[in-house]
Amino acid sequence: MDEKELIRLSQEGNGEAFGQLVERYKTKVFRLASSWTQDRTAADDLAQEIFIKAYFSLPKFKSESEFGTWLYRIALNHIKDYLRKNKKRSREISLEALGGTGLAAENESSQEKDQTEEKRRALVQAVLQRLPEKHRIILTLRDIQGLSYDEIARILRLSPGTVDSRLFRARKKLREKLAPYLGREGGEYGL
Amino acid sequence: MDCKKAERLLLYSLDGRLKPGEKLSLEEHIKGCSRCQRAEQDYRAILGRLKKGDTPEPLPYFKERLLAKLSQEEQALPALFWQRWATKALAFSLTALILLGAAFIAFRTPEPQELSQLETLLLQDENPLTETNYILEAKGLENRNMMLIFSSMEETDSARR
Numbered sequence: 349m350d351e352k353e354l355i356r357l358s359q360e361g362n363g364e365a366f367g368q369l370v371e372r373y374k375t376k377v378f379r380l381a382s383s384w385t386q387d388r389t390a391a392d393d394l395a396q397e398i399f400i401k402a403y404f405s406l407p408k409f410k411s412e413s414e415f416g417t418w419l420y421r422i423a424l425n426h427i428k429d430y431l432r433k434n435k436k437r438s439r440e441i442s443l444e445a446l447g448g449t450g451l452a453a454e455n456e457s458s459q460e461k462d463q464t465e466e467k468r469r470a471l472v473q474a475v476l477q478r479l480p481e482k483h484r485i486i487l488t489l490r491d492i493q494g495l496s497y498d499e500i501a502r503i504l505r506l507s508p509g510t511v512d513s514r515l516f517r518a519r520k521k522l523r524e525k526l527a528p529y530l531g532r533e534g535g536e537y538g539l
Numbered sequence: 540m541d542c543k544k545a546e547r548l549l550l551y552s553l554d555g556r557l558k559p560g561e562k563l564s565l566e567e568h569i570k571g572c573s574r575c576q577r578a579e580q581d582y583r584a585i586l587g588r589l590k591k592g593d594t595p596e597p598l599p600y601f602k603e604r605l606l607a608k609l610s611q612e613e614q615a616l617p618a619l620f621w622q623r624w625a626t627k628a629l630a631f632s633l634t635a636l637i638l639l640g641a642a643f644i645a646f647r648t649p650e651p652q653e654l655s656q657l658e659t660l661l662l663q664d665e666n667p668l669t670e671t672n673y674i675l676e677a678k679g680l681e682n683r684n685m686m687l688i689f690s691s692m693e694e695t696d697s698a699r700r
Contacts, residue, residue, distance in 0.1 A: 361613075363606055370602045378597040392598040396605050403609055472588045490554075491589040497556075519550055523581050530581055 355415055359406045366406075370399055373416065376493070377423050383492050384427050386473065394430055398423045413502065420495075420503045424485065475525045483518035490515055540568045545575045553582055656693070 349368065357365035377398055382391035402422050409418055476484060489495045489503065501511045540548075548565045551557045557565065569575045654662065674686045 363609060366609070367602050367606055370605055374597050374601050378601070379595065382593065382595050388595055388598065391595070392601070395597060395601070396608060399605050400609060400612060404612075469588045469592055472585055473592065476589070487589065491586055492592055494590070516547060516550060519582065519586070520546070523578075523585060526581075526585060530584070 351415060352411060355406070355409065355411070358403070359409070366403055369415070373419055374399075376416075377419065380420070380423055380488070380493060381427060383488050384431065386477075394427060395423075397430075398426050401426055417499065417502045420489075420499075424503065428481070471529060472522075472526065475529075476522060478525065479518065479521060482514065483521055486511070486515050487518050487522065491519075540564055542568075542572060542575055542578075545569065545572065546578055549575065549579055549582065553586055 349365070351369070351372075354365045354369050358369060374395065378391055378395040381394035381398070382388065385391045385394060398419075402419055405422065409415070476487060479487070485504070486500065489500045490497075495503070497508055497511050497515075500506070500515075501508045504511070506514070545565060545568045548557060548561050549569070552562065552565060569579060660666070671690075674683055674690065
């Protein structure tokens, strides 16, 4: 069924139609939540809350914007609220715990290589979590979620030029923070 | 091309947004610049790991669990509506009461005050000294003094009232 029709029916309180919208967007919303919480159960709870919020906000939805863009906006606002409320409980990965990740040696078994690679990914994630919120959001939307510049501009209500410059600064900042782990010029862990 | 511009173009290139003309000049710059070669290596390593991160799937029965929660929430909604309505009504009533009180204090008409004998006479456009003159002109000294005493007592009584 056409998305507009699903939205119209959902606005009238049709649970089945809303269920179809959930099916279409659940993975995107869940992955967005997961990239912030680093915890599947917490991400699942968050994603459920986001859809509940969206369902009760549907009467306010106007078809001027795309449903996906509108849903992402709700999701981001909800995630930001959640993180503020759970600042102390939020699971921050310790850099020290991950810092010992060295360059994969030639004689490492494939299982060891996988583990090392997994640690490196976690290290990048841990540093990402420590960036300012606006940098973290834009990197998550572009480099993790893979959204286009135009989509990001619509979700964050920014001009494409601002998206471009903010993304550039965010990536630069991430590289600066990861410098000690980049395996040269004193970098000890070899990312 | 300087390194700052090269870094920006390098990131465009990793995003697949580089124009063909820019691609050539960027490649030329990177070939001769060790600093930008390192930047390219770093960004490839970092962005590659961000993109290849976890792709987790929602927990099982996501939609079914959600729809069950929604129907629960909808059932609880009327109670919630009245609760919210009552809270708003209470806040509204209190504000209205305060505003009404403030308006009453600000715009109330002053209570009419009892006029003294002197004011009454002035209001009636009569000379307040006529009576005094009459007393002062009285012939008997004793009578005059008595009249003055009674007159002053009357003044005090009206002031007390």
